[in-house]
Amino acid sequence: MRENIIIDKSYEFALRVVKVYKFLNRKNEFVLSKQLLKSGTSIGANVTEAQEAISKKDFKNKMSIALKEAVESRYWINLLKDSDYISEMQANSLLQDLKDIIKILTKIVKNAS
Structure with missing residues (x-):
């Protein structure tokens, strides 16, 4: 069976977001982390x-x-x-994953038109 790259990438990203959410909650950051949890898992x-x-x-x-x-x-x-809740390295890693996801989703949406 052929894998579906956007399903796989979005799921892996959601798992990473959950881990970031848990990490931020241990640092007593609840508002911004909840926003990321909602949007990051919604993808x-x-x-x-x-x-x-x-x-x-x-x-x-x-x-x-x-x-x-x-x-x-x-x-x-x-x-x-x-706002210094996550490091630049952490952010860049997440942002690279998002860049890939956004690129794939943009192509899918354009091709669905």
Whole structure:
């Protein structure tokens, strides 16, 4: 069976986000970490939902939402980095994963049009 790269990448990213969330909660940071948790895990949830879309329009809509959540996650990661909750190295690693996810999702959304 052929693997689905966007499902795999978005799931792996969600796992990383959960770990960052736990780490930040131990540092008593609850607000920004919760925002990242919501947007970062929503990417994969929407990608997974898109696999069962009832129409091409529904598929494109779910993938578009996943793309928006990825862009939002990038914002929260940068904010966490710039407010010194996570290191630049941690942020850059997460941002590289997001860059790949955003690139793939952008192609999927464009091709679904």
